[in-house]
Amino acid sequence: ALPDREADARVRADDRGHVFHSWSAQALIDPLPIASGEGSTFRDYAGNAYLDFSSQLVNLNLGHQHPDLVEAIQRQAGRLATIQPSMANDVRGELARRIAEVAPSDLDKVFFTNGGADANEYAVRMARQVTGRRKVLSMYRSYHGGTSTAISLTGDPRRWPNEPSDGSVAHFLGPYPYRSSFHAETPEQETERALAHLEQVITLEGPQTIAAIILETIVGTNGVLVPPPGYLQGVRELADRYGIVYIADEVMVGFGRVGEWFAVNHFGVTPDLITFAKGVNSGYAPLGGVVISQRIASHFDTVPFPGGLTYSGHPLACAPGVATFEVFERDGILERVRDLGERVVAPRLAEIAEHHPSVGEVRGLGLFWAIELVRDPATREPLVPFNASGADAAPMAKVVAACKEGGVWPFVHFNRLHVAPPLVITEDELRRGLDVIDRALDRADALVA
Numbered sequence: 129a130l131p132d133r134e135a136d137a138r139v140r141a142d143d144r145g146h147v148f149h150s151w152s153a154q155a156l157i158d159p160l161p162i163a164s165g166e167g168s169t170f171r172d173y174a175g176n177a178y179l180d181f182s183s184q185l186v187n188l189n190l191g192h193q194h195p196d197l198v199e200a201i202q203r204q205a206g207r208l209a210t211i212q213p214s215m216a217n218d219v220r221g222e223l224a225r226r227i228a229e230v231a232p233s234d235l236d237k238v239f240f241t242n243g244g245a246d247a248n249e250y251a252v253r254m255a256r257q258v259t260g261r262r263k264v265l266s267m268y269r270s271y272h273g274g275t276s277t278a279i280s281l282t283g284d285p286r287r288w289p290n291e292p293s294d295g296s297v298a299h300f301l302g303p304y305p306y307r308s309s310f311h312a313e314t315p316e317q318e319t320e321r322a323l324a325h326l327e328q329v330i331t332l333e334g335p336q337t338i339a340a341i342i343l344e345t346i347v348g349t350n351g352v353l354v355p356p357p358g359y360l361q362g363v364r365e366l367a368d369r370y371g372i373v374y375i376a377d378e379v380m381v382g383f384g385r386v387g388e389w390f391a392v393n394h395f396g397v398t399p400d401l402i403t404f405a406k407g408v409n410s411g412y413a414p415l416g417g418v419v420i421s422q423r424i425a426s427h428f429d430t431v432p433f434p435g436g437l438t439y440s441g442h443p444l445a446c447a448p449g450v451a452t453f454e455v456f457e458r459d460g461i462l463e464r465v466r467d468l469g470e471r472v473v474a475p476r477l478a479e480i481a482e483h484h485p486s487v488g489e490v491r492g493l494g495l496f497w498a499i500e501l502v503r504d505p506a507t508r509e510p511l512v513p514f515n516a517s518g519a520d521a522a523p524m525a526k527v528v529a530a531c532k533e534g535g536v537w538p539f540v541h542f543n544r545l546h547v548a549p550p551l552v553i554t555e556d557e558l559r560r561g562l563d564v565i566d567r568a569l570d571r572a573d574a575l576v577a
């Protein structure tokens with residue numbers, strides 16, 4: 129595409145003049161104006177193309193401008209653009225049924241929200257209503273959203289400036305074999321000790337005060353932490369033993385990211401509530417929700433549910449959700465993700481880890497991977513400190529700059545690069561992007577002691 133300097137300047141001026149951005153010191157940012165997107169690629173007005181290795185915010189599972197999703201929205205807009213939530217609607221009902229069909233066991237009903245944070249808000253509210261208890265346990269190293277309960281649940285630095293927050297949240301440590309909090313030397317030890325720790329937190333907080341335990345099935349932004357074998361089963365057992373509702377936050381990992389409709393299916397675990405958003409319609413319109421088990425749903429058979437949203441199950445958001453199911457089934461997306469993950473990403477990242485001293489660990493599943501960078505492979509000192517920003521984060525900024533120069537837009541968090549491309553990425557694009565990352569890591573190697 130030809131550069132369009134005039135459009136670039138206009139978009140920049142409006143943005144800098146009037147748009148207030150998420151999570152940012154407004155005067156210190158310089159958002160890149162984007163002109164267009166197609167499949168796994170998006171373009172700026174200067175004519176640069178980027179392979180989207182972060183699927184925007186890990187939501188663009190079917191890529192930019194997927195024709196089926198675009199058409200579903202156009203068709204729906206021409207037919208019935210909106211309808212209020214107390215009326216029944218065909219696409220809302222069909223999407224709920226299709227989600228129930230792929231959710232585990234008796235998770236059969238769906239409450240639709242506008243995104244992931246409010247899905248977690250409402251899941252917690254359901255748990256509190258059903259148990260008559262108030263407290264919620266969530267993990268350190270987690271992200272659950274930006275609204276008041278969701279940010280309180282969050283176990284990363286984004287919570288800090290929002291405190292004092294919901295005082296009835298307590299945090300616990302989850303498994304992280306590479307940096308074990310439990311001095312574990314094997315995944316089995318990590319599972320056993322992380323569960324013993326969780327049980328101790330439950331005991332010390334008072335089981336009769338705890339409504340819910342919420343955790344990301346695979347921790348996303350905070351590290352692509354795949355739980356070691358048996359951990360999620362153990363959480364399920366503890367929740368059962370103490371009458372606590374188990375909420376699985378699958379906002380980032382649901383809808384194919386790890387080669388399953390829901391990541392819990394990979395682990396054979398059934399939570400009481402699953403929250404989702406992002407991949408349900410690739411973010412083409414705001415949509416999230418809670419999938420609800422029979423036991424919890426039936427509590428509200430005669431007791432009214434005290435919550436609601438004007439846009440719950442908005443037709444323009446549900447229509448591309450239904451189309452997502454059609455595309456996944458027709459194009460074998462889940463199989464494709466498993467195949468590309470196992471055959472392309474896993475071996476290529478293992479090779480990268482082998483020849484870059486700055487790579488401490490690579491880990492992941494499906495099309496969801498982390499490359500964790502260290503200053504010293506022996507001590508595992510992170511390449512940049514926890515919560516690094518500004519000058520402290522410069523080493524990561526160098527790696528990111530090299531990725532972008534090579535035409536790859538990576539996902540970065542503290543000392544990690546994540547590989548989370550659209551699930552429709554071609555094998556060639558995937559290999560090309562991994563080659564760019566491979567070369568970019570030379571800049572991190574230069575800093576290894």
Ligand code: PLP
Nearest residue numbers: 243244245271272273379380405
């Ligand atoms: N939960 C997880 C695991 C997420 O990754 C996110 C967003 O990144 C959220 C919740 C919040 O979703 P939203 O930004 O749609 O409110």
